[in-house]
Amino acid sequence: MSVFLVIIASYLIGSIPVSYLVARLWKGIDIRNYGSGNVGMTNVWRNAGPVAGVLAWAGDLGKGVLTILLAKHFGGPEVVAAAGIAVLVGHSWPVFLRFKGGKMVATFVGVIAAIALPVGLIAAVVWLAVVGLSGYVSVGSIAAVLAIPLLIWAFHLEWPYLVLGILVAALVIYKHKPNIKRLAGGAEPKIKRKFW
Template identity: 50%
Template sequence: MVVLAVVVSYLIGSIPVGYLLGRARGVDIRQRGSGNIGTTNVWRNLGPVAGVIALAGDAGKGLAAVLLGRYFGGHGLELACGLAAIAGHSWPLFLGFRGGKIIATGLGVFLGLAPAAALLALGLWVIVVIASGYVSLGSIVAAVSMPLWMLVLHQPGKYLAFSLVVAIIAVYKHIPNIRRLLAGTESKIR
């Protein structure tokens, strides 16, 4: 049952919400804007309604995986299922292993694991995006802040370790954005 739950979580994570929203409008979102299937690119190219749906869908995948793991095996399995959903979103089976940058799916995972920490990171994301105009910078800062929130809120050590792994993946997925931020060529939300 453990292996099945992790595999199902990966497959849930692999559902390319942004891509499917684009296809419903006759658009391959991977051929527009940044080429990413995530919320920001969907919002910019398909509009705010589609962007919100992509955000909700991607976050929902992460939350569903955590709940699946919790139901079938408790804390250890919920972490494995959450990571599987993140991996599925980032490297989806259905799109040749080329997916999103894990921020929305990670939000869903952390809403299931540690809601207060997730909301603090989301608040930080909002502040950074409003102050800087860069969604990518807000995403990086929010992801990197998760281990801090886990410490401040006295979450279990395994949640802290998990948040470190997710932060590393998030930074890795944002390397092109980091390069553009440093070069001054990153697109602002405004």
């Protein structure tokens, strides 16, 4: 399979709207019409329940893992990193939802975990710790994605993975601009403690 086909396949895997499908099948709702309107785990959790939220999270994470495992069969770090970027672009700008998707965090962790499991696990721990301490999912997400390039560097992974980490971290923060504005204005909702 050519690199071009790997990238196209990765984008299409990323475009599978797991959170949308889970909310539709679990609760019979179009998640885009509820809460923040975001097609992601947090919005599904808040509007379709914890089980649906976990399923959405697992599916989004799984897209990243699956893509990287497939890409490793067709090339080295450059191909794997390109596939990682493609699946994340597909998740955030999916062809199946008119290019309006999620914020990449769960899929990004899946990508990184499939590249280097310790990095993915530490990033997940950072997310859990910051969300637990702050009560804000968005703050945990931003902290986790900022940690990933540092962890890639600390674990001495190949340079394409560092490029992947820096580029995607920047994209994730860009996607969180509305959350950052709400945080600055004191309007960002905290996760309800009953979810824990």
